[in-house]
Amino acid sequence: MSVKVFDTKEVQDLLKAATNVASQDGNARAKQIVQRLLSDLFRAIDELDITPDEIWAGVHYFNKLGQDGEAALLAAGLGLEKYLDIRMDAEDREADIHGGTPRTIEGPLYVAGAPVRDGVSKIDVNPDAQAGPLVIRGTVTGPDGKPVEGALVECWHANSKGFYSHFDPTGAQSEFNLRGAVNTGADGKYEFRTLMPVGYGCPPQGATQQLLDTLARHGNRPAHVHFFVTSGQHRKLTTQINIEGDPLIWDDFAYATREDLIPHVVAKTGGAALGMKTDAYQEIEFNIELTPLVQGKDNQIVHRPRVSAAA
Structure with a gap:
């Protein structure tokens, strides 16, 4: 026509x-x-x-997307969330803000209300026979390189089946399993004792995977761990790290991988003394550098609907 x-x-x-x-x-x-x-x-x-047929197929698709509750997942899969990061990176360059740990997407699976500990938190509430023990630790610093006291570091990730607590379709996980938060002390240090995650795939019968199939794209993510880091004197950081060696690191359907967010995984012993499931464990050191407020304000706060629960 x-x-x-x-x-x-x-x-x-x-x-x-x-x-x-x-x-x-x-x-x-x-x-x-x-x-x-x-x-x-x-x-x-x-x-x-x-055509009208194509229009009404699209309308029906949006109905299914809402019924499946996958709009935020599709936003990541179509690069919308990554595009917002690209814009914020450009805004930082324009404002002459450089350095700091790179941002990357939040994703749709954060849950507010995780228990807050001082310095160290053991977050593997449920046993998981398929996952080995993992320690993630580091130091939060400001742009001057000095440790940041009183920063809140929040962490969340999937289990060995690729499911997140509060969203696990099997119902096998307790609330806040593999989710936690710590306040840093004067040394700026934080530590999470947890289990090694794996990546996940979009629900195979869901609306997101339906569209990805039409585009001849997969809907899988590499193993990763999410972070929020907040401090009253610095801008909030939203980021995540990939687990070194995962074959999908540079083929993430959500486009979240960044070169500086793939820390080394190191084999360690002494896990028994840390309360880990075995003496041998793996460790990731992920140091975090925050960036300054802009004219006294945090311009990184994003208001979006998020799940919350009481610990």
Whole structure:
């Protein structure tokens, strides 16, 4: 179909009416965004000759996406969350903010309310025969290289089956298994005693994997560990590390891998004295450098719906 109608008065009047831009009522910013997105969609229908069948298949897909609760997962899988990081990196360069531990995506599986310990937290609540013991430790410093006292380091990751507590479809994990938080002392140090995670794949029957299949893409992530790090004197850091040696490190469907976020994994002994499941364990040293506030404010706080629970 070669007909183009986007630039006609009828369609332009329809856009104005649908977004109610002439009215002083309502949210002006919401109107601006909806008008732009709806305009881009109408224009794409014209330019790509998108058929009614394709439109209604898309509407049905969004219904399924909502029913599956996978909108945030799809945002990661289509690179939307990575794109936001790219923009924030560019904003930092423009503001002459350099250094610091690289940010990367939060993902959809954070749960607020994990127990907070001082300095050290053992977070493997449930036994996991397939996972070996792991210690993740490091020092939180500021841009001056000095340790940051009172930083809150939050950590969360999957078990050996690739499932996160609170989202585990098998129901096998206790609340806050493999999730924890520590306050750093004067030395800026933190430590999590846990189990080695593995990567995960999108639910095979879910809406995200359905679209990825259509695009001939896989929906798998390498083994990784998420972090939030907050301090009243520095900007919040949202990041994650990949587990060295995972074959999907540079083929992550969520595009979260960054060169400086693949710390070495070192074999250690002495785990029994640390309360680990075996004396032999693996250790990751992940030192974290925070960046300064911008004109006294933390411009890294992202407001988005998150799950919370009471420990």
